[in-house]
Amino acid sequence: RKYYLLYDYRSSYIPASYLADIVKDLDLVRKCGLKLIPRFVYVWNESYEPGANQDASVTWITRHLEQLRPI
Numbered sequence: 001r002k003y004y005l006l007y008d009y010r011s012s013y014i015p016a017s018y019l020a021d022i023v024k025d026l027d028l029v030r031k032c033g034l035k036l037i038p039r040f041v042y043v044w045n046e047s048y049e050p051g052a053n054q055d056a057s058v059t060w061i062t063r064h065l066e067q068l069r070p071i
Contacts, residue, residue, distance in 0.1 A: 001037040005044055006064065010056040014067050022071055040068065 004022060006014065022038065029036040043054040056064070 001039060003039045003041055003044070006040055006042050006056070007044070007054070009060075009064070010042055010054070011060060014064055019067065019071065022068075026071070040064070 002025065004018075009015075009018075026036060026038070042056050055061075
């Protein structure tokens with residue numbers, strides 16, 4: 001399992017370079033004959049803004065899911 005932190009992209013599209021890194025990770029793991037469970041998170045812990053709403057809006061979550069769909 002690998003966690004991909006999307007905190008910096010809560011109100012923007014995931015950059016193509018970040019998506020390419022995800023694809024590279026998955027290709028490498030597959031090449032080694034293994035599997036990876038990707039986990040996409042906006043908040044890893046509360047150290048960013050304790051008590052603040054740190055998730056992306058439903059609109060941005062939906063946009064991110066569309067970006068990740070081909071992967």
